[in-house]
Amino acid sequence: MGRRAKNKQSAPEPLEPKVYPTPKKLGKRKAEAEAETDIKTGSRPTKKAKDAGGKATTTLIANGDRNRTRKDAQTLVQVESNSDSGDGWEDVEDLSTDRVINSSSEASDEATEGFTGQLDDLEMDGDDDDEPFRGTLQEFDFDTDEDDTELQPISKRNKSKQSEKPSKIIPTGSDNSDSDDSSDEGGRITMNNMEARSRALDAKAAAEAELDAEELQGAAMEDDEEDDMDREVDADGDIDAEPFHLPAASEREAEKQSGGPDLHVVQRRMRECVRVLGKFRRLAEENRSRSEYTDQLIADIASYYGYNDFLVEKLFQLFPVAEAIEFFEANEVPRPVTIRTNTLRTRRRDLAQALVNRGVNLEPIGKWTNVGLQVFESTVPIGATPEYLAGHYMLQAASSFLPVIALSPQPDERVLDMASAPGGKTTHIAALLQNTGVVFANDANKARTKSLTANVHRLGCKNVVVCSYDGREFPKVMGGFDRVLLDAPCSGTGVISKDQSVKVNKSDRDFTLLSHLQKQLILCAIDSVNPESKTGGFIVYSTCSVTVDENESVVDYALRKRPNVKLVDTGLSFGREGFTKYRGKTFNPSLNLTRRFYPHVHNMDGFYVAKFKVEKRSKTAMAEAVTVDAGPTFILGEEAPTEAPQEDVGFNSDEDRPYLEEAKRRRMKLKGLRPPPRSNPVPNLK
Numbered sequence: 022m023g024r025r026a027k028n029k030q031s032a033p034e035p036l037e038p039k040v041y042p043t044p045k046k047l048g049k050r051k052a053e054a055e056a057e058t059d060i061k062t063g064s065r066p067t068k069k070a071k072d073a074g075g076k077a078t079t080t081l082i083a084n085g086d087r088n089r090t091r092k093d094a095q096t097l098v099q100v101e102s103n104s105d106s107g108d109g110w111e112d113v114e115d116l117s118t119d120r121v122i123n124s125s126s127e128a129s130d131e132a133t134e135g136f137t138g139q140l141d142d143l144e145m146d147g148d149d150d151d152e153p154f155r156g157t158l159q160e161f162d163f164d165t166d167e168d169d170t171e172l173q174p175i176s177k178r179n180k181s182k183q184s185e186k187p188s189k190i191i192p193t194g195s196d197n198s199d200s201d202d203s204s205d206e207g208g209r210i211t212m213n214n215m216e217a218r219s220r221a222l223d224a225k226a227a228a229e230a231e232l233d234a235e236e237l238q239g240a241a242m243e244d245d246e247e248d249d250m251d252r253e254v255d256a257d258g259d260i261d262a263e264p265f266h267l268p269a270a271s272e273r274e275a276e277k278q279s280g281g282p283d284l285h286v287v288q289r290r291m292r293e294c295v296r297v298l299g300k301f302r303r304l305a306e307e308n309r310s311r312s313e314y315t316d317q318l319i320a321d322i323a324s325y326y327g328y329n330d331f332l333v334e335k336l337f338q339l340f341p342v343a344e345a346i347e348f349f350e351a352n353e354v355p356r357p358v359t360i361r362t363n364t365l366r367t368r369r370r371d372l373a374q375a376l377v378n379r380g381v382n383l384e385p386i387g388k389w390t391n392v393g394l395q396v397f398e399s400t401v402p403i404g405a406t407p408e409y410l411a412g413h414y415m416l417q418a419a420s421s422f423l424p425v426i427a428l429s430p431q432p433d434e435r436v437l438d439m440a441s442a443p444g445g446k447t448t449h450i451a452a453l454l455q456n457t458g459v460v461f462a463n464d465a466n467k468a469r470t471k472s473l474t475a476n477v478h479r480l481g482c483k484n485v486v487v488c489s490y491d492g493r494e495f496p497k498v499m500g501g502f503d504r505v506l507l508d509a510p511c512s513g514t515g516v517i518s519k520d521q522s523v524k525v526n527k528s529d530r531d532f533t534l535l536s537h538l539q540k541q542l543i544l545c546a547i548d549s550v551n552p553e554s555k556t557g558g559f560i561v562y563s564t565c566s567v568t569v570d571e572n573e574s575v576v577d578y579a580l581r582k583r584p585n586v587k588l589v590d591t592g593l594s595f596g597r598e599g600f601t602k603y604r605g606k607t608f609n610p611s612l613n614l615t616r617r618f619y620p621h622v623h624n625m626d627g628f629y630v631a632k633f634k635v636e637k638r639s640k641t642a643m644a645e646a647v648t649v650d651a652g653p654t655f656i657l658g659e660e661a662p663t664e665a666p667q668e669d670v671g672f673n674s675d676e677d678r679p680y681l682e683e684a685k686r687r688r689m690k691l692k693g694l695r696p697p698p699r700s701n702p703v704p705n706l707k
């Protein structure tokens with residue numbers, strides 16, 4: 022698979038038709054893992070590849086290799102020596118842990134997100150925005166006005182770097198060009214031929230990706246044929262000594278007693294179970310049920326990848342059998358390191374140039390964002406460059422760009438970021454507002470608002486008010502927002518590649534509690550929106566989790582409890598549709614407007630985004646709103662009460678009155694007028 026780009030951040034289209042790894046390919050896994058050790062220890066993540074159709078190969082890797090791969094990716098962003106300047110680490114750490122219930126509450130400085138939307142004005146113009154940034158300053162002089170300027174030839178060292186560099190996985194519009202005035206190798210790069218050269222590279226990558234897809238398809242068909250003739254030849258061409266036999270319960274018990282199965286046994290069994298489940302009637306042993314094979318496969322996935330039984334089953338159920346393996350496999354591979362240009366301080370091309378000069382090998386993420394850059398390798402710690410410290414960018418997972426893109430805040434609006442620390446999305450919103458309007462950046466965890474505030478300052482956001490309330494109180498604190506982002510606390514099942522502890526520390530109870538909290542928060546987020554906003558009236562709900570409990574179930578609940586809201590298109594150009602039916606549950610059909618993102622499909626963290634439009638409430642809806650039972654209340658990180666109190670999460674504008682009065686008093690004071698006496702105490706905003 023993939024001769025070139027292995028880890029380019031994709032801007033993926035839906036993967037149709039999807040080709041899943043064949044059982045034989047699955048079996049190749051360990052051998053490939055060993056053979057690929059060199060690649061994985063390279064400075065650029067190359068393990069997981071996607072081709073032009075977005076298909077990914079599946080390879081099972083051994084634990085040692087996995088660990089090494091993750092560590093290598095982290096080195097890219099590790100801040101040098103002292104912990105005071107731990108921004109880079111904090112950013113990355115945060116991406117992995119900030120959503121995780123009971124995770125450490127260490128303040129961290131998450132890397133922000135990038136965007137798009139109206140950024141054309143702020144960003145560089147034209148299509149060249151997506152040209153790769155490679156090599157040295159001399160090679161890319163973006164500021165020159167002279168079209169004919171000849172650029173320095175790529176030095177030998179740089180050329181080899183470039184030749185190692187992954188190109189685009191998902192071809193961009195520039196692939197359509199038929200111009201080919203340059204080749205990958207040799208020749209002088211000039212401002213004139215640079216674009217054409219880049220297009221040629223893209224076209225070549227696309228052609229190769231197509232070939233890869235054909236190969237994969239071919240291999241799948243071959244496997245089908247071989248299934249009939251020779252079902253016991255494995256992917257290495259070895260004849261399996263024994264025909265596959267699904268262990269009986271007693272055999273599994275004996276296996277457990279003897280300390281668990283050998284890695285090779287597990288691998289083979291997984292491969293065989295996937296194959297049998299794919300052609301059950303033909304391949305299953307007599308008198309064995311589908312669920313026996315499924316149970317064995319789930320148990321083997323749990324032991325192979327190190328999940329607890331509960332979570333492995335929950336995640337397995339989200340996908341068709343072969344795809345589930347891809348998902349678990351993708352969780353073993355680090356996602357690309359990405360940064361978001363802070364358009365309040367710089368332009369992407371200038372930032373790229375500055376970082377290239379420092380020895381950073383990077384490239385725009387894709388057409389869907391004009392502020393994101395993917396970092397392939399760097400001779401300097403990305404979390405401690407002068408540009409980082411000066412607030413020119415945030416280290417931020419590509420998936421975190423998505424909710425802000427969907428929110429699409431407009432200049433001069435009043436926006437609430439209800440669960441905002443450490444501020445990745447807040448600072449992105451502030452940038453899209455071009456430092457106009459106001460962003461209320463709230464987070465229930467006071468300690469985490471420190472890093473939020475630090476990021477707000479570092480990035481030069483002048484329109485942000487930081488506050489610390491439980492989001493469920495927010496409608497009582499203030500309302501009337503044009504847009505609200507609820508990037509909800511969640512289980513983090515989308516970011517397992519960054520936080521492997523999720524594999525074992527989540528229980529059924531965690532999901533129940535989180536889902537309750539999310540339901541309470543989403544109603545409060547809705548109730549904080551001004552339905553009469555002239556420019557907005559939107560709420561975006563997002564999580565970095567892939568479970569239905571935390572996503573579709575929450576959104577469906579909100580639609581039922583707030584008849585004045587409806588789902589609208591997220592505006593995101595890719596992502597799978599949200600479930601409208603799942604394991605016997607039927608959701609509102611409009612749930613198909615929500616979007617799911619997966620590591621194995623989109624080469625980004627697992628993520629979910631839903632966008633609502635809030636309309637004016639009818640009297641009936643109001644009456645319903647104040648009697649909502651959103652389930653037990655609890656603060657994240659604290660034990661849930663055993664008795665679940667009924668929570669009124671309805672919006673009551675009477676309760677807003679003291680806050681509005683207080684604001685009026687302050688305005689009068691500022692104008693030198695004598696304010697009326699206070700009728701009610703009001704908590705201070707931080």
Ligand SMILES: C[S@@+](CC[C@H](N)C(=O)[O-])C[C@H]1O[C@@H](n2cnc3c(N)ncnc32)[C@H](O)[C@@H]1O
Pocket residue numbers: 119120131421439440441442443444445446447463464465466469490491492493508509510511656657
């Ligand atoms: C996924 S993180 C937010 C990440 C943030 N949006 C960003 O982009 O940097 C979820 C946040 O929710 C906060 N949180 C948890 N329970 C909350 C509640 N009841 N009200 C408000 N915030 C809460 C956590 O402290 C955590 O910072």
